[in-house]
Structures are given as C-alpha cells and as structure tokens.
Amino acid sequence: MSTKKNKISREVPTNPIMKYLYLNKGILAGALGIFLVFGVLTEFKFWGRANLINILRLTSLDSIAAFGVTLVIITGGIDLSVGALMACASTYCALLIANGLHPAAALLIGVLIATVFGAVNGGIVANTKIPPFIVTLGIMNIGRGIAYTCSAGTPIRISGDFGEIGNGYLFDTIPYPIIYAAVILAITYVLLNKTKFGRSIYAIGGNAEAAKFSGINSRKVIWIVYTFAGFLYGIYGVISCSKLYSGQPTLGQGSELTAIAAAVVGGTSMTGGVGRIGATFIGALIMDLLTSGLNFMNVPFYWQYVCQGAVVLGAVFIDIQVKKK
Amino acid sequence: METILEMKDISKHFSGVKALDKIQFNLRKGEIHSLLGENGAGKSTMIKILAGIYDPTEGQIFISGKEVKIEKVSDAKELGISVIHQELSLVPYMTVAENIYLGRMPSKKTGFVDDKKLEEDAYKVLERLGVQDVISVRAYPASLTVAQQQMVEIARALSVDSKILIMDEPTASLTERETVQLLEFVKKLRNQGVAIIYISHRMDEVFQISDRITVFRDGQYITTRDIGEVSYDDVIRLMVGREMKDVYPEVNLTKGKELLKVERLDDGKFLKDVSFTLHQGEILGFYGLVGSGRTEIMRYLFGIDRGASFRIYMEGQELKITKPKEAIDAGIILAPENRKEQGLVLIQDIRFNTVLTILDRLIHGIKTDKRQEKAIVEEYMSKLRTKATSEAHVTGQLSGGNQQKVVLAKCLATKPKILILDEPTRGIDVGAKFEIYKLITQLAEEGVGIIFISSELPEILNLSTRVITMHEGKKTGELDKSELSEELVLKYATGGAENVNEKK
Numbered sequence: 001m002s003t004k005k006n007k008i009s010r011e012v013p014t015n016p017i018m019k020y021l022y023l024n025k026g027i028l029a030g031a032l033g034i035f036l037v038f039g040v041l042t043e044f045k046f047w048g049r050a051n052l053i054n055i056l057r058l059t060s061l062d063s064i065a066a067f068g069v070t071l072v073i074i075t076g077g078i079d080l081s082v083g084a085l086m087a088c089a090s091t092y093c094a095l096l097i098a099n100g101l102h103p104a105a106a107l108l109i110g111v112l113i114a115t116v117f118g119a120v121n122g123g124i125v126a127n128t129k130i131p132p133f134i135v136t137l138g139i140m141n142i143g144r145g146i147a148y149t150c151s152a153g154t155p156i157r158i159s160g161d162f163g164e165i166g167n168g169y170l171f172d173t174i175p176y177p178i179i180y181a182a183v184i185l186a187i188t189y190v191l192l193n194k195t196k197f198g199r200s201i202y203a204i205g206g207n208a209e210a211a212k213f214s215g216i217n218s219r220k221v222i223w224i225v226y227t228f229a230g231f232l233y234g235i236y237g238v239i240s241c242s243k244l245y246s247g248q249p250t251l252g253q254g255s256e257l258t259a260i261a262a263a264v265v266g267g268t269s270m271t272g273g274v275g276r277i278g279a280t281f282i283g284a285l286i287m288d289l290l291t292s293g294l295n296f297m298n299v300p301f302y303w304q305y306v307c308q309g310a311v312v313l314g315a316v317f318i319d320i321q322v323k324k325k
Numbered sequence: 326m327e328t329i330l331e332m333k334d335i336s337k338h339f340s341g342v343k344a345l346d347k348i349q350f351n352l353r354k355g356e357i358h359s360l361l362g363e364n365g366a367g368k369s370t371m372i373k374i375l376a377g378i379y380d381p382t383e384g385q386i387f388i389s390g391k392e393v394k395i396e397k398v399s400d401a402k403e404l405g406i407s408v409i410h411q412e413l414s415l416v417p418y419m420t421v422a423e424n425i426y427l428g429r430m431p432s433k434k435t436g437f438v439d440d441k442k443l444e445e446d447a448y449k450v451l452e453r454l455g456v457q458d459v460i461s462v463r464a465y466p467a468s469l470t471v472a473q474q475q476m477v478e479i480a481r482a483l484s485v486d487s488k489i490l491i492m493d494e495p496t497a498s499l500t501e502r503e504t505v506q507l508l509e510f511v512k513k514l515r516n517q518g519v520a521i522i523y524i525s526h527r528m529d530e531v532f533q534i535s536d537r538i539t540v541f542r543d544g545q546y547i548t549t550r551d552i553g554e555v556s557y558d559d560v561i562r563l564m565v566g567r568e569m570k571d572v573y574p575e576v577n578l579t580k581g582k583e584l585l586k587v588e589r590l591d592d593g594k595f596l597k598d599v600s601f602t603l604h605q606g607e608i609l610g611f612y613g614l615v616g617s618g619r620t621e622i623m624r625y626l627f628g629i630d631r632g633a634s635f636r637i638y639m640e641g642q643e644l645k646i647t648k649p650k651e652a653i654d655a656g657i658i659l660a661p662e663n664r665k666e667q668g669l670v671l672i673q674d675i676r677f678n679t680v681l682t683i684l685d686r687l688i689h690g691i692k693t694d695k696r697q698e699k700a701i702v703e704e705y706m707s708k709l710r711t712k713a714t715s716e717a718h719v720t721g722q723l724s725g726g727n728q729q730k731v732v733l734a735k736c737l738a739t740k741p742k743i744l745i746l747d748e749p750t751r752g753i754d755v756g757a758k759f760e761i762y763k764l765i766t767q768l769a770e771e772g773v774g775i776i777f778i779s780s781e782l783p784e785i786l787n788l789s790t791r792v793i794t795m796h797e798g799k800k801t802g803e804l805d806k807s808e809l810s811e812e813l814v815l816k817y818a819t820g821g822a823e824n825v826n827e828k829k
Contacts, residue, residue, distance in 0.1 A: 194691040196684040203681055206670035212629065213659065213667050214681040214735065215650040273672050 020278055026322060027266060027282045030315060031289060038293035046296050053175060055285075055292045060181030063284035064236050065255060066262035067188045068118075068229030070280040073263055074192075075225050076205040076272025077125060077132035082233050082259050083252030084143030085114040089237025091147045094156035094247025103162045110241065111234035117143055118230015122223035140256070147249040156247040166243025177239055184232065189277045191228075201225060205272030261308070262287050265315045286311070326353040328390075329520045330375075330489055335384030337370050344370040347384070348546040350539055352489065357511065357521045359531045359552075361564055362541035363782065368524055371541070372491055375522075376408045377401040388489075407482030408491040413474050415466040422447035422462040425481045450484045455513060472503035476510055483519070490514065491522045496530060508534050526614045528557060528819040540564055558812060565782070565811045573787035574766050580790070581605025583640070584774040585657075585743055587626065590635035595798040596621055599635075603743060603774045608765060610789030611778040613818045617795040619778045620662055623745050627652045627659040639742075653682060656742035660732050660749060662778070664725075668732035671721035675713055676702045678720050679734045705734035710760060726757025733764065744768060745776040750784065762788060782811060794818040 013019050021028065038046040045051070065082050072079040093110030097103050117139055124135045168176045192198040200221045203211040211218055233252075241247050266283030268275030290311055294304045330352040337345040345367045352358050360368050373379040375386075377398040386393055388404055395401050401408075415424050422444045423430065431442040444462045451457040456476055466474050475495055482490060492511070496504045512534060515521055525531055531538065532552065540547040540563045547563055555563075585603040590596055596618050603609050611619045624630045626637065628646040637644050639655055646652045652659070661667035669678050679702045680687055687694050687701075702716045709730040713723060720731055729749060736744060746765070750758045765788060769775050779785050785792055786809055794802040794817035802817030 190691050194688075194693065196688040199677070199681070199684055199688070202673065202677070203670050206672050207666070209661075209667045210670050210678075211681070213627075213649060213661050215648075215653040216681070216684075217648070217650060273670065 024279050024282055031282055031286050034289045042296050055288050057175045057177050058288040059285045060177040061236055062288060063181055063281045064184050064232050066259040066280050066284045067277055068232035069259040070263040070268050070275050071225050072229050073268050074201050074205045074275040075222055079229055080136040080256045081140040081143055082256035084140040085117050085230055085233040086237035086252035087147035087249050088143045089114040089234040090241040090251045091151040091247035091249050093238045093241045094158050095150055097158045098156055107238045110238045114234025114237055115231040119227040122226025126219040126222040151247055151249045158245055162242050163245050166239045192277055202273055258287055261312045267319055329354045331387040333385045336382045337379060338382045343544050346544045352520045354520050355515055355518045356536040357515050357523050357534050359523045359535040359538045361538055363564055366541040367544040368541060375406055405486055405488035407487035409478050409495060410493055415474055417466050421460055421464050421477050424477055425450060425484055450480045454480055470503055472507045489520050493524050561812050561815050574763050576766055578606045578769050578790055580607055581772060586638040588636040590622060590633055592633035597799045599800045601793055605772045605774055606769050608769050608775045608777050608788050608790050610785040610792040612785045612792055612814055613795030618798040619795050620747055623659055623747055653739050658736040658739050658741040659745040660736045662747035664728050664732045669720045674717045674719050675731055676716045678731050679738055682735045682739045701738055705737060709734055743774045747778045796820040
C-alpha cells in the first residue's frame, strides 16, 4: 500500500478524469476484460444497448448500498444489516401506500426507518465495545424480522404512478436509478474527500487511537457514518419498492455480501483506513457485469455463485500482490 | 557456599556497539542476587544470554563448575535456568494445573489427558512452594491475584527442576500488598536452595531481600557487594556515576507567568492527590519509573481518560476538559508516548498527519484551504528538519526520529501554549534526539510551557528547569534546577524517601 501511494503522489495526473482512470487502472482493466470476454462469447449480443442500460441500472442500485458499506468499512467497521434495512424501507413504504398515505410521505418514512436503524447501529458501535460485526448482525435479524412482520411474510403490492420512480427514464433514455446513483455518488464523494468529516473517517480507520489524540470526535463520526449508510440502504429499498411495484420482505437477501464484495473488489481495506467511492462503483460494476454476463450465457444460477466467489477472491489476491511491490 | 553459575568476561556486541563489555557475574546456591543498573546498562542483555536468546560475542559461562554453551532457549531450560518475565504468560482459559504442565501433560494409555495425575502432580509442586492452600490447582488465572499468577509461573518453572530463577521486575505491576506476598515467597524459594537473579528498579525491595548485588553501568561490570556493605546512596552512586556528554543545548530560560495549575488530581485507584503548576518558558520534567503515574496524569489532563477528580486552571481561569478537543482548544497538546500506536496514522502521509489536529482551521464545509495546508506542512517539515522525499511520504516508512518529528509537527500546528511530551526521545537515534532537545528549549524560549516526561535521567537533569518525581501514583518530590542531582531524583523516584516535604 504505502509504496504504491508514495509513487502515486509523484506521478498522479492532476486532471480529474485522468486521475480517476489512473487511480483505478487495475479494476478498470478488470471490468473492461470481463466486458470484452462476454461480448466475444455472446457474439456481441452482450453489448446490445438494452442490456448495457440494464446493467447500469443494476449497478446504480447496487452501488448505492455499496457506498454506505464502503464508508463503514473505511472506519474499520462492517455492516451486515444492508439487506434487512432495505427490506424494512421497502415493506414499510409499500404498506403505507397501500393504506392510502401519499407516496411521497411513504417514501420518506421508508427511508427514515432504515436511517433510524442505521443510527441504532452507529450508536451501539460508537458507544459500546460490542464489535460492529455482532451489532449489525443483531440489527440485521431485527430488521428482517420487522420487515416480515409488517408484511405478514408476503410482498405488499401497490399500483399507480409510484412505479415511475424506479422504472422511469429521463429524456426517455436514461433510467432514473442511474441519476439517483450519480447524485449519491457525488454527495458521498464530496463527503469523503472534501470535508473534515471525510478526513476523520480515514483517520479513525487508519488509527483510532491517533485520531483520538488528535482531538477527533470518533464517536460522533462513527455514529454519523452508520446513520448515513442506513439512509442509503433506505433509498435503495424505496427505489426497489417502486421498481417492483411491491414491498418485498425478502428484498436484498445476501446483498450485504454483494455490497461488501463491491467495496473490497474496489480496493477498500477490511482493516480500515483505505477505500475510495469511485473505485467501489467500479467494484459494483464488475459484480453486475459478471451476473449479467453469466445470465446471458445461460450459466445455471447456482454456478453463478461459484463464479462470483472466485472473482472476488481473485481480485483481492491480485490487488494484494500488486500492492506488495 | 556453592557457586552454581559463573559468567566470565562476557561481551556482547551489536554491530559494533558494545552492549556488554567483559562483565563478570557469579551466583551462589540459595541466594538472592540483585542485578542493578540504569536502563541500557546491560541487564537485559545479560539475561537474554542466560536465557539462550542471545549468543555472547565472547566469554565463558560455567554452571556448577562445568563450562556450558547456551545456544537455544531449550538449552537454558535443560540447564535449569528459568526466566519469569514481567508480562505473564498463563493461558487464561486453563486451570492452574493445566498451566503448570502446559505442553507436557501426563496422558493415559488411551491418549487422553490423565486429569487425576495432572492435578496430583500440580498439587505436589504447589505444596513444595507452600502455597497449596492459597492456590487451588483447579482455579483459573482470572480468579488469582497478579502475585499468585506469578507464583503459578514460578511453579511451572520449578516443576521442571529449575535451579536458577531469573526474575525480571516481578513486582512492577503488583500492588503493595501483593509485593509483600511475592517477596516472602521469593525468600522461601531461596531457603529451599534455589538461586535467584533478581531485577527491580525499586530500591527498597532490593535492600529488603537481596543477599548480594551486582552493578552494571553502560555495559560494564562495576562491582559485586554484600548487601550489608553498602548504603542506599552508595548503590545509586555506583549505578549512576558517569560523566554527562555535551549533547544538551544551553538552557537559559526566564520563567514567565503561570500558565497551568493542576490541583489535587486523584483517580481514586492509583493517582493520589497530585498538584503542580507550570509557568511560561518552563521545561517541567516528570521523572519516575514506567508505571509511576506520569503518563496517566497527562492522559487525564488531555481528556483521553475520564473519571479522575481534579481542578485545572489555565492562566488563572478554571477549565473543564472532558475530551481532547477541549484541551486542544484551550491550548494544551499532548505528544503521546507511543508514536506508532497513538501518534500517527501510519498508512497516511506526512501532510495528512500534520494537519489532523487542525482540520477545523483548514476545512470549511467542503472547501479545503490547500494553500494554507501546504504552507503549514512545509513550515514544520523545514523547522523540524524532517527527512522525507516530500510531504506525501507515507509516515509508516519514515525512521523513528522522523516519525517523532511528524508527531511534534502535528502538535505544534495547534500553536499550543502548553506542550506535553511523553517520552519524546524513546527509541530514536542520537542525532534526532539532539534536534528534539534543541526544539524543546527553543519552544520554551518562545514562551511555551513544556511538560517533559522521560525515563532517561540524563535528559531530565539536563533539560528541565524543574523536576517532579513520581512513585506509585504519588508525587514524591519537586526539585528546582539548582537543587537537581541524580542521587536525589533517583532516590525520590524509587520511593527511597516517601512523603518529601514540599517546598512549594
């Protein structure tokens, strides 16, 4: 890590786009490789416009959750409650609409519920010695249980214009979720890279003791990070609710692992202190290119798990080898 | 009395540096022989040679008259030498019996552990030491006092027939009552014929239990005496008696107005009623052994730890400090004792670390004042002469001295009125040390009040304008520059003179 960083600092281009390409050249090459391989294997059908838009839509949603997890991991923590909080937001949103509440209000309340759970995560992690893994495991089960309870275990169907949020297009070409993801990417990027808060996150993850001795209020920062992550899962949840025209209590099962995989493939260090939002986006893209490509090639669903697992392990292995040099 | 161990002309060189230079040492059966010397005198090198960790560069070792080579740790064990370290190595989830026979538990024919025999054997070992009624073979370490845990370690050593027991600061983490317990126990071992090499910084203890003492200084053998022949002051003179080299800058400071007053700091468990003041332009040395409470005081002052009762006045105004941020805002900064664990984010570069304490000043909303950031980082890099390729040099790759300079830079960036330095020169080379000394005096000249904690007595004596000595959580003395002497400081800091009447 350190030698690489040192080198970067001397050679890194100043132009933001070039800088982005430079910093992410490894995973970009990986994404491009997967993209090319599937294109060739499917006789270029994989590159069809509809499919590409579809992949981007998938990645948009997945990356929203992965951004939250990335922030948490940079502080040195972990969040397993991703999928459960999505499901909470989704089911409550649907339930409220089904009961006649205005969709806008239902949407806000859905997001709010996930945010409150995130705040609980953060509150416990920041103020007790319970490890984040255990805290978020507990909240994961509580959240999932609540999602099942409020929906009696079955999807809550809704109808009407609400579906536009998840299924609509801007100028009839760009799916809305891509816009949402772009906005959230920008906000999260600025938060992490331009603010005092962002530097504090890196400092806490890099060395919590040193951060404390530097006068950083670690508890507050950690609390806000988990809360913000919960907020992002909530957004994912309500967009899904709209996209699927229903509140799904099973929404996002296993998506905590996809989100963590995206962050890790993007170079986020599980020990904390290292990670970038732009790279997490590419990590999420790689995961979705893979899913979509394997689907396209009619690889049985169960084998897709095997492929994904292998890719995550391979990517992290290569990353560690490169950084050692 | 029979001599069990003899070391003749033992030297140990580390890449040209003589850690030990032709030292002599002999140990008799059934005696407690204390090994004395300042930090760096060569005590631990000698012990590591006996334990088989280091090979001596030259010299001979005889055990019961026969020359031996101790090349590996297992050789030492076979020769009957056991070292009891300050840090305990008991497995917390195993019983006393299991701990005593760790790695060599008796087994039944089936291959399972023979618990009955294990407990009987362990009981016999404890019985021999006379502690079978106090320590149950079925107890877990957590239910024992630290002293009792140490006894279990000793029992483990003796269960393999150790004839020579080396005890390295065994009482450092014990309470007074536990210390008494352990010392009684050690005397009992001696009476059973065990030969004991005893190392402690606590003079009172050394005088209480030793039969003989041997003094090392700067890797050289000084003398061996019967304890009855020497006085407390003699021993300290023997340990210290050394000329100061001219590495310290001239200190010519004028004491300014009072900056800080700390009143009756007491945490109810360890620190007892500590009060002191600090003036502008002062370098206030805090001397005491590791664990004497120096660091703890500063952690409370800086808001790292909470729960102590005290009053603190900054330029006459009372302050409440509950977290480091409040201390920093009030103009107090602490450079912690462990730069790697507490000082730096090692995976980040010099710039990131330097401004970590002043993010408030540099970043407003989403706008970072990059120009000011760069100026500040460069200012301190040149002022402290930090050697690095650039401000983007990752701190984890810097040498210890340069890391310490980055820690100092991030402290100075806050423009402190009071700078607390906890062991600022620990583990760094002489050149960097000298630079740090110069910086300290320079800052004091500029009017910064400096609290300087160090375990190195020469530093304390040469830099400080006033010294406070600590011993077991209590302030045991306060000496002005004119009254400073090694003997006095050491005497107070080792508890040689309790309840010193305070002059101020």
